[in-house]
Amino acid sequence: MDIVREVAGKGGVARRRELEKAGFSGHEILKAVQDGRLSRPIRGVYVTPDADPALLAAACVKAELACVNAAERLGLWILTKPRFIHVCVDHGRPLEGNFRVHRSAKQLTPLDICLQCMRCLPELEALCVVESAVVKRLVTLQQLRSRTGGARDRKLRRIVGMIDPHSQSILETAARYRLKAGGFSVQTQVYVKGVGRLDLFVEGILGIEADGREHHTNAKEFEEDRRRGNVLMLNGTPMLRATYELIVNRPEEFIELVRRGIAKYRPTKVAG
Template identity: 30%
Template sequence: MITGILSKRGGVIRSSELVARGMTRYRIQQEVIAGGLIRFKKGWLATPTADPQIVAAATAGLTLSCVTQAARLGLWVRRVPKSEHFGVPRPGSERRPDGSVIHYHAPIVPRERFALVDTIENVLMLVAQCEPFEDAVATWDSALNKNLVDRAGLDLLPLPAASKRVLHATDPFADSGLESYFRLRLNWMRLPLVAQAWLVGRRVDFLIGSRLVVQIDGAHHTGPQRDVDIEHDAQLRLRGFTVIRVSYAQVMHSWPETQALIMRAVAVGLHQPARLA
């Protein structure tokens, strides 16, 4: 049982919690002597293989949060931060690890007294405060897409203004961060823009208007996946759709040229129903 608890906690736990769960102080001491547990701070124990980020949080009296915890959860983060981001559960008792980013914003969901990782709601709130708008929306989209949280639940919380703005711009159907950026950057065109539209037996990333399909190729569009994509593109064209494929680099590093390409396609009417002769 104790092994399972430690595994869920990243290998770090307070000694008082082990006692509360029935482990005697004598047994704890024997585990420390044998090397099964390490007493790295007064009141705190860790296994030799404990998550170093969790150990750092406990050592500093902080809570892993913002983009650091978002990346740990597998959410889309444009740049995995070199500096670790923390929330402060007990202002005044914390220490600042070298090179870290400390967030003093009050949590929107109360933190447990000794929480070492933040709740998803607090993580997203801090991302909205810390990251540029597009990056924050991409992270929030990712959390919604993974069903780690839902929009209705978020809407009930006392969100700060920045979080409300991000929530309003989210789309739980965004399958990748690239799709989030693409959607946000084309909203100004005020054209029907359907993400993850179902066409000819498969989903496409975007359908603009009635027949302009835009597919965004990430790193997984190789090998057998690429072959399937080529076949689907052909089936779409046979049915009168125009298919434009763009890459990660085109969306993230060459957006003006990519936007010009989409605008030109719209200008010549490729998004409109085919005209009868």
């Protein structure tokens, strides 16, 4: 067993009791600090040089990550970086630092984290987190529905009702949300012969592909993307490409582009 690897596997931050539970003796822990392999910012907390800053900040105030920060640790979809470090404690004492405090006396499950996000975050950001938890099979729709039946859970039920378990990316989720808020009828992951699946299909007329910066990772994917575009054009299926910047930061412009595209390609009614 390597103590540095053990700490690194926990985000670069570990408490003494965690290391002892993993089988490391007090002597091994002390030696790792003396050798410079680990550092001890406060008593009982040991870190690697590349420790997760949010995790470290939480450990130093004897708290656990919660809400959007805990969701990020689970690999869920985070639309925007949080302004505060969301932490969970089981006491009412104030914390000094850039924290948003949630109360819980138990270790958070993925379901607990989703509920926190739905109560705390703006609707679209919460949807991205919770939809990804369903997509990644960390929670189920049934679990979410069973925990959002209270009289004060109307906002949560609205978010759960928006979840598409077949979503392929955070940008697809955000684009679908914007389009439905704009009053459009939207289909997801629509199969087109010779092309494969389109992220979104609006009003049965306009295809939408949500492209992140990492969309083209190599020349082969670039060529395949162009081939798909050519087939769509020859089939008479118009398509728009939408980036993170357009969907997230310029939603009005995104919706206007879609309106114009649909208006341009909507079939003209023939007078009878």
